[in-house]
Amino acid sequence: MYSLQLLLRASHAALLLVLCLQLGINKAQEDNQQLIKMDLKLPQTTRANEEVSATLQVGTELKKCMVIKTYLVSNPPVDGPLNYKYSTCLCKEHPRTFLWDFQVNSTVIIAAVVDVVREFEICPDNLAVTPIKANRFSVFKMLPVA
Numbered sequence: 035m036y037s038l039q040l041l042l043r044a045s046h047a048a049l050l051l052v053l054c055l056q057l058g059i060n061k062a063q064e065d066n067q068q069l070i071k072m073d074l075k076l077p078q079t080t081r082a083n084e085e086v087s088a089t090l091q092v093g094t095e096l097k098k099c100m101v102i103k104t105y106l107v108s109n110p111p112v113d114g115p116l117n118y119k120y121s122t123c124l125c126k127e128h129p130r131t132f133l134w135d136f137q138v139n140s141t142v143i144i145a146a147v148v149d150v151v152r153e154f155e156i157c158p159d160n161l162a163v164t165p166i167k168a169n170r171f172s173v174f175k176m177l178p179v180a
Contacts, residue, residue: 067095067096068094068095069094069095069096069150069165070092070093070094070102070148070150070171071092071093071094071095072090072091072146072148072171072172072173073090073091073173074088074089074090074144074173075088075089075090076175076177078178079177079178079179079180080138080178080179080180081179081180082138082139082140083137083139084137085135085136085137086135086136086137086138087133087134087135088106088133088134088135088146089132090104090106090132090133090134090146091130091131092104092124092129092130092132093124093126093129093130094124094125094126094129096126096163097126098125098162098163099123099124099125099126099157099158099161099162099163100123100124100163100164100165101121101122101123101124101151101152101156101157101162102121102122102123102124102148102150103119103120103121103148104119104120104130104132104146104147104148104149105117105118105147106134106145106146106147107144107145107147108138108142108143108144109142109143109145110140110142112136112137112138112142114136115134115135115136116134116136118134121151121153122156123156123158125157138177138179140179141176141177141178141179142176142177142179143174143175143176144175144176144177145172145173145174146175147171147172148171149169149170149171150169150171151164151169152164
């Protein structure tokens with residue numbers, strides 16, 4: 035009988051522990067929002083001196099808006115429209131799409147970079163947040179030239 039009482043007492047403690055862990059897990063899931071979501075689209079392959087289109091879709095899961103500056107970087111460097119930078123306001127309900135058209139002569143690695151910056155008069159009512167930890171995000175893709 036005594037062992038049964040210990041078992042019942044342990045089960046209450048275990049239930050309380052499971053309840054506390056579940057509450058902690060639920061809170062952790064709420065705080066695990068993606069600051070920046072990026073999707074860079076390039077063709078599978080291209081030919082030398084053929085015009086190529088790069089499309090970058092940027093989104094966020096944050097409730098507040100933020101000011102972003104986005105651009106492409108290549109290795110080896112490519113001159114022209116690839117160097118254009120865009121600044122805009124990014125909000126959860128308004129993801130952004132950026133387009134670049136350029137030509138390459140050899141295989142390149144393209145990096146799409148998004149910087150979260152502190153600039154005024156870009157977001158409505160100047161209600162933009164700036165992350166504390168990270169403010170630069172990037173994604174890499176290779177563009178082979180046949």
